[in-house]
Amino acid sequence: MNKTIDIESGVPSDVVNMVFDNYYSPAQAWREYLNLSQVEVANRIGISQSAYSQYEKSQKLRKTTRIKIAEALHIKPELLDF
Template identity: 50%
Template sequence: MNIPTEHQVIRHNGQPVAVVVPYAEYVRTFGGQAAPEPTVPHDVVGRVVGDGIPPCRAWREHLGLTQAEVASRMGITQSAYAQMETPDARLRPATRRRIAAALGVAVEQLDL
């Protein structure tokens, strides 16, 4: 039996990652205002979810920056920054804040 639904669940590897809601519900929820900031571009989300790369790398590539440029902004070496972009890197909150600042994004935008 097919039952119409108002919400669409988007899954990746069987896990829910996002929900699409009707526009009218969105307006009711947020009072007709723009989406709450900060937002993440579709390209960045696609790279993280679809390609499995870390958010800091997806953002860096989206912004057209090299690892050396981000590392320079952070005051570290390119090789040190490269280690932060590995999929298994466990970044401390302070490090995440430094990366976000170097990329010019809010730290919440790295939470994908």
């Protein structure tokens, strides 16, 4: 199923719920919301799955990293920063 994301309306409630209910990072919540694997996102960024896994565990991403992940997920970087 393809989900349409209206980025003007902000972060979908499903993503927010994953962050707060499951203690996911915003990057992990978005990835799962978009039905992507860590391998798929890592390949889009050009890094290993294990390196990407470390990004998802990070509490605070560097700006350049946040931008790369957002581009791989096809969302605005600001949507990873909540």
